[in-house]
Every structure is written in structure tokens, then in C-alpha cells.
Amino acid sequence: AQSVTQLDSQVPVFEEAPVELRCNYSSSVSVYLFWYVQYPNQGLQLLLKYLSGSTLVKGINGFEAEFNKSQTSFHLRKPSVHISDTAEYFCAVTDAGNNRKLIWGLGTSLAVNP
Amino acid sequence: NAGVTQTPKFQVLKTGQSMTLQCAQDMNHEYMSWYRQDPGMGLRLIHYSVGAGITDQGEVPNGYNVSRSTTEDFPLRLLSAAPSQTSVYFCASSYRDSHTDTQYFGPGTRLTVL
Numbered sequence: 001a002q003s004v005t006q007l008d009s010q011v012p013v014f015e016e017a018p019v020e021l022r023c024n025y026s027s028s029v030s031v032y033l034f035w036y037v038q039y040p041n042q043g044l045q046l047l048l049k050y051l052s053g054s055t056l057v058k059g060i061n062g063f064e065a066e067f068n069k070s071q072t073s074f075h076l077r078k079p080s081v082h083i084s085d086t087a088e089y090f091c092a093v094t095d096a097g098n099n100r101k102l103i104w105g106l107g108t109s110l111a112v113n114p
Numbered sequence: 115n116a117g118v119t120q121t122p123k124f125q126v127l128k129t130g131q132s133m134t135l136q137c138a139q140d141m142n143h144e145y146m147s148w149y150r151q152d153p154g155m156g157l158r159l160i161h162y163s164v165g166a167g168i169t170d171q172g173e174v175p176n177g178y179n180v181s182r183s184t185t186e187d188f189p190l191r192l193l194s195a196a197p198s199q200t201s202v203y204f205c206a207s208s209y210r211d212s213h214t215d216t217q218y219f220g221p222g223t224r225l226t227v228l
Contacts, residue, residue, distance in 0.1 A: 032214055043118070043204055043219030044157075051214055090157070094214075102217070106156040 002027045004093050006105035014113050015083055021076040021108045023091035030096040033074040035065055038088040038107075047089070050074065051096075061085070086112045116140050120205050120220035127195040127227045135190040135223050137205030143218070145208045146188040147172070148180065150201040151222075157204070163188055164211040195227045 007022040025031060032051050036044040048059025055067040065076045074091060091105040121136045139146065147162035149172075159172030163182040177199060179191040188207075192199060203223045208215040 036217075041221075043221050044206075044217070045219065046216045049214075049216075102159075104157045106154065 002031070002093055002095065002103045004091050004103050004105040006089075006091050006108045008108050009106070010109045010111065012111045012113060013081055016080050018079050019077065019081050019085075019110065021089050021091075021110065023074045023076065023105060025072050025074065025091075025093045025103075027072070027093065027095070031093050032096050033065075033067060034092040034094075034102075035059065035063070035074070035076050036090045036092065037061075038090065040087070044090060047076070081110070081112045083112050083114060085110060118205055118207055118218050118220035120203075120223050122223060123221065124224050125226070127192075127225065129196060129227060131195050132191070132193050133195065135192075135203055135205075135225070137188045137190065137220060138186050139188075139205075139207040139218070140186065141207065141209070141218065142185060143207035143209050144185070145211045145215070146182065147206050147217075148178070148188070148190045149204045149206065150174065150199075151204060152201050160190065160203075192225075195225075197227045199225065200227045201225060 003026045005024045013019045034049045035047040037047050038044045048057045050057045050067045058064045063078050088107045090107045093103050118139045144165050148160040149157045158174045160178050161180040163169045166185050169180050205220040206217045208217050
């Protein structure tokens, strides 16, 4: 069965510092991978997704993620964060061959401090 | 284009009461779903629909009913509310029944059952 592990439940960081939010998955088949962001008191919105092709995926708001098949990881990075990046970030995975079920991680709370 | 809308934003119920959480989308999406979000448990799928007249259960369907009489609307009914149903509920939609498509989320309904 597929699963997603977000290795950090909370990540505090200072403004303009780089950040990496870690996501590992487990699957016996090929996968598609996603990062969603949830700003305070809002619904989730897609940051970026990996379906195929280049393993480095660029998303909105300056975020990017790299798919590493050998390490079964899909870590999210941003070189310089802003206060407005304070949010909950969710990693999710689906089976590439039967992508009707989305498996969600528990989320990482990013707190950007001035 | 309003996207995915949910009403109400907040609701307090007493144990045993019933209510309907409304969800509507104006993007002509085939796929709609309901999630609940609880601390430490991430997002869990309650019910989903792949088109008008077609619904199916997710991983936590007990205590909830859904129907999909139109493409636009996907209400979630709590038949007899229980304190365990205190949660934040999100409705989501996507163009197709495929998680390669971006999920669009509503702003959520915060439900408290006393």
C-alpha cells in the first residue's frame, strides 16, 4: 500500500532564509506526486506536481521540488522565504497507473518569523 | 468564476442534530469530493462523486450521506451528529476522475458538535 511521510510536523524559519520541507513516500508502483499549501483559514491549493519528465519541478510562489526515485523522496524547497509563506504544506501521492486515490501526508507547518 | 464554494463557514450542532453542508462549483468539474481535516490525522476522504448521479464511499464514510443530482452541487449530510464529527470539512473538485488533475478546494466548514 502507498503511504506518505512528512518528516517534520513543524518547521520554524527566519524570513529570507532557505527552507526545505521533506516528504518521503512508499509505493511498489510508479507514482505521481503533489505539494499543496493551506494558508490560515483557507482551503488547499496546488503548489506543484510531478507527473513525468524533469525531476525538478517548479511551482508557484518560488517553490520547487525534486523527485528522487531512488530515495523515494519529493522534498519541497524555497531559497528565500517570506512571512507570507507561513502556512501548512501537504505532500500527496497517487498511483500513476490507477490515479483515482490520493494519499495525503499529515502536513508540515511552516512558520516564518521576522 | 467563484470556484468551489462552501456554506456555512461555521456551525455548532448538538449531538443528534442533523444538517447539510453545502458545496458548489462553477467549473463544470466531473469529480467532487468531501474531506475532513483533523489535527494529527491530515485529510481523510469521506465520499466522492465522479459525475451527476454517481457517488461512492471514501475511507471514513460512516455517519455521512451524499448525493449528486447536478454537476454543480455535492451536499454532505450528517444524519445524527456526534462529537467525533467535530472537524473542518473541505469540499474539492477536479475536471476528471483522475488525480493528475489539480484539485480545487473550497474554504472549508468548521463544525463543532457538542
